Amino acid sequence: MKTKSIKRDKVNIITLGCSKNMVDSEVLSGQLIANDIDTVHESAKRDHNIVIINTCGFIEKAKEESISTILDHVELKKRGKLDKVYVTGCLSERYRNNLEAEIPEVDAFFGTMELPLILKRFDADYKGELIGERLLSTPQHYAYMKISEGCNRTCSFCAIPLMRGKHVSRSIESLVEEAKQLVQRGVKEVMLIAQELTYYGLDIYKKRELPKLMHALADVEGLEWIRLHYAYPSKFPMEIIDAMKERDNICNYLDMPLQHASNNMLKAMKRQITREEMEDLVGEIRNKIPDICLRTTLIAGFPGETRADVEELKGFLQKMRFDRVGTFTYSHEEETSAFDLTDDIPEEEKEARAQEIMDVQQDISLEKNEEKVGRTFKVIVDKKEAGRYLGRTEFDSVEVDNEVIIKSSRKLTPGEFVNVKISKAYDYDLEGEVVD
DSSP states (O other): OOOOOOOOOEEEEEEOSOHHHHHHHHHHHHHHHHTTOEEEESOOSOOOSEEEEEEOOSSHHHHHHHHHHHHHHHHHHHTTSOSEEEEEEHHHHHHHHHHHHHOTTSSEEOOTTOHHHHHHTTTOOOOTTOTTOOOOOSOTTEEEEEOEEOOOOOOTTOOHHHHHOSOEEOOHHHHHHHHHHHHHTTOOEEEEEOSOGGGTTTTTTSSOOHHHHHHHHHTSTTOOEEEEOOOOOTTOOTHHHHHHHHOTTEEEEEEOOOBOOOHHHHHHTTOSOOHHHHHHHHHHHHHHOTTOEEEEEEEEOOTTOOHHHHHHHHHHHHHHOOSEEEEEEOOOOTTSGGGGSOOOSOHHHHHHHHHHHHHHHHHHHHHHHHTTTTOEEEEEEEEEETTEEEEEETTOOTTTSOEEEEEOSSOOOTTOEEEEEEEEEOSSEEEEEEEO
């Protein structure tokens, strides 16, 4: 007599949005695998029967992408290609009631802090001892480390506190243990991420302890690069720069979103800093570490932004000459304080202003890259693509910054560090050859 076999569940996790969401997905993957549940991330094989979509709800475009992804997978479920569709993340946290009413085919919606509830759907238990045990969705040689959750800032344009709650720091001990485990798995570089790095420690240690954490992580043997993302400029603790200067394996790199340069806009955005204070801060940082790479992010088209504000921002860029700049257009988010303002700039004009800003930065980026020609830099090899090796200097983070096109007479391995003499400069990339 034949017995009917029962197909084992396989879960595919799809991540939308930022690197912080990616870490959440990696942690969820690790928990599911530890509970003996077959789990993959961003699989294109279609051999899974359950999907968990980790959504983004930061700005309008991200919300549209999240909803489109949900609907695509609901359609697969209707056609019998999937058994279950679960939704988690920021969009689900913020709009759960609306989503449940509008897309009832989704089996369950979860908020950003409901990992144990997701696991219950699989009759799985949350394993608190699994610090650092996550299914890395990045290449083996680098990883993101989320040092805290949530944000206590009150920037008028930002909905993140609505979706992620108040700031909650992880302990230094847990982060050091995670770093050690990551190194054992081949990780050479970690990128410290949070909604706001400089606030780290205020809740659990009653003072800003990012410098102490940096030193503790720098002591982890085998961790060659530590990189800082998302530092708030107001009341910036200069001890962070001191730690960076003192430790060789902390990259001379700082991602510090400024959002604008016009005092009118900074006040409307509730950034708690003036243009003059930002200029002083950048000057002080560069005095301590002259070759530091400063990355910033700017918003185009905030309510009430005038042509004069745009010109001031462009002039600020030309004066400050940041190494890396990203821009995004203002998104009118309900429940933020800026939602009470009139979103008075058409989307087309917002896009045009963002492009103007990037045109200014493009020239600066080329000039800064040309200054590197003839110099030799330590470069981490990321991948081989289209017959050439691609890597990064300590002044470049993954995906958002420059790449180095590496010429080599020998085979290179991802995660390997090589010295590269720069021979060519492009707007946003460098090219060079390995030297011994």
